[in-house]
Amino acid sequence: YDRIAQILEGKQAATEDSVLKGYFKQQGLSKEEMEQAIAAFKQKKAASQPDVNAIQNQLTQAQAAAQAAQLQSAATIAAVSLGIDAKTIPYVLKMADISQVMGQDGKINDEAMKQALNKVLEDVPALKPQAAGSTGFVQVGAASGQQQTGASDDALKAAFGLT
Incomplete structure (x- = not known):
């Protein structure tokens, strides 16, 4: 039975090969072109595998x-x-x-x-962090940028006729 199984497997492989060769001939490919196409396919498949x-x-x-x-x-x-x-x-x-x-x-x-x-x-x-001391100038009175804004706003509104 083993010998018969080997003969059948050999026959099946030969049949598959002849079918493939017939298909490639039908497509207009030579044996070398077929081998190159298979090699290119294997390379592409290997390249698509994640590393x-x-x-x-x-x-x-x-x-x-x-x-x-x-x-x-x-x-x-x-x-x-x-x-x-x-x-x-x-x-x-x-x-x-x-x-x-x-x-x-x-x-x-x-x-x-x-x-x-x-x-x-x-x-x-x-x-090291320095302790905040009272060094420098001490400001007395209002800062120059802090003027009475209410009077100046009213003057501006009156000048532009917005009141």
């Missing part, structure tokens, strides 16, 4: 970028809460070691963030 490794790499890069942005945002918020001047926050963040503030669970430890920022402020005291 899982490339997609995985892109995902990893996107996750790292999102985590870095999240750390930067949390560090900025912590710096503002410490009263650091907005002009010096970028410098403080560049000097702070915020690589250790992310926990294993992916959450940011606020206390560790504040410690990292305070360490920078201890190392560079010039970046």
Whole structure:
């Protein structure tokens, strides 16, 4: 029975090949053109398959970028809460070691963030927030831009005939 099955399979394969050759001849294709068309089809099919490794790499890069942005945002918020001047926050963040503030669970430890920022402020005291003192000029009286607007509005309305 095995020998008969092999003969039938061989006969079936030969029949399929002859049918395909007949079809390609009918379409006006030679054997070489047929092989080229099949090779081109296989290349196109392989090219359309997604590259899982490339997609995985892109995902990893996107996750790292999102985590870095999240750390930067949390560090900025912590710096503002410490009263650091907005002009010096970028410098403080560049000097702070915020690589250790992310926990294993992916959450940011606020206390560790504040410690990292305070360490920078201890190392560079010039970046510490300055207490608002009463330095400079003290204004006495109304500012030059604050005039009685009611009288000038009435004068303008009268000049343009709007009253």
